[in-house]
Amino acid sequence: MRNKYTGKTFIIEILAIILGLIFLVPFYYVIANSLKPFAEILTNTSALPSAFQWQNYVTAFERMDYLRVFKNSLMITVASNLMIVVFCSMGAYMLVRTKTKFSNFIFLLFVAAMVIPFQSIMIPLVKAASSFGLMNSIWGLVVMYLGFGSGLAIFLYHGFIKGIPVELEEAAIIDGCSTFGVFWRIVFPLLKPITVTIIILNSLWIWNDFLLPLLVLQDPSLRTIPLATFFFFGQYTKQWDLALAALMLSIIPLLIFFFSMQKHIIKGITSGSIK
Template identity: 35%
Template sequence: MAGSLKRQNRHIPSHIIMLIWVFIVLFPLWVLLINSFKTRLTIYENPFWIPKQWNFKNYVTILRDGDFLTYFKNSFVVVVLSLVIVTVVTSLAGYALASWKSRFSSFFYFLLIAGMMLPIKIASIRLLEITRTLGLLNTIWSLPPIYVAMGIPVGVFILTTFVREIPKELMEAAYIDGATSWKVYHMIILPLIRPALATVAIYNLIPFWNDLWFPLIFINTEDQKTLLLGVTRLFGQYQTDWSKVLAVLTLSAIPVLALYLTMSQQFIKGVTAGAVKG
């Protein structure tokens, strides 16, 4: 009994740290949510507590009178398309690099993951010229190629490492049975790397969804704007209706939270893979 109590007391500092971290994470979400139900003036009275009178007009106005649904649709299409391409390309690249027995495989691997150390924003002017040449300027289709380039380095890094952890005997047995490389990838590799794919998707979802830099540079047409770029319309020169801004941001956070909750188990498996041996 005494040993059990000692072990429990040993975890108390960890629990305290976790509680503090939970508060730090949830407090901005709390402020975001409760202030989205206040009016433009009452938001300044007590910004950290629930409103005296709940105001749903912010959400009604945004959904009915604004272009929120158009902005949301544009962001959704861009992000989903980018994530699908990133996960497919990086899973194929990870499988190829993990199976490629050559002195050049390490060179191509480090060449791909070098993008993790080079911020893509430094090439914004050149990317703008390329986008204009391709005729994609002022369209949402100018964004997926940029996001795919952003997501490939970390995706290759995670998935190549994950595929290398898969026992070689599984693939060798499949080859002996007459399976092609494509069938091995489809029947063996993909089911086993599902946690890593979830990790790559969630890791890239947030910077894709929250990106304002490239939509601001590439898109001026109103019906092609993404969600965060559309939010900038609510910022006035002399005053800003923060309650409506927070309402839009609350709605924009729902897809990120929904995807994380849907894939949380796979995400945890992916980030903890290899932490326990045996």
């Protein structure tokens, strides 16, 4: 029997729409002001543009060297996600299936690492990275993201793997499958819902991260999109028109990624609920 549409439902829908509009207000300011001349931004930030200044995007695209910084950001995000998914899924699997006090201790270390503020380890990190030759290197930055992202990824994988029946793995072993084969052929495909979640969370974090690339990447040719956007803010001038246009250029790839993954997110939620 279908639920009737009541006045309470109508009020909840209205409140949800209002809440959604409130969350969209910052996007309005960014989009509207990215299409204004600098003088008009200073005059009235809330009004719609009197004339759409598309030249802001062209200038920001050229000043940022957008194609280069986009390639750097994409390479760092994809490589970091790949390493986090591969190593953390295997690590979490062994921690779950190896039921020893040492495994529990290692898992607790990964969980404890999640609460350590990044600012408290910045200086030791830079010193250690310099000693190992990881500074001013995209792959060195990827290794650092693997380290910082492992805590949350292993925590999520660990909880999900505990819900996978061991009997599936035992049946595969009886059929002659190795431990490596059991993981990649049986377990890992079942981890798709949580893998999609981890990729989305890490992509949002790594793509928008500013502080770690600022510390590690000193070569201008290795700049990421957030670093390139930052250079529109000088000591004496702040180019808000170009900075907001650059910000929109950095958001667009993430929006495309999210909408392209939306189908997988919904499938992941439903498959996880009936697994």
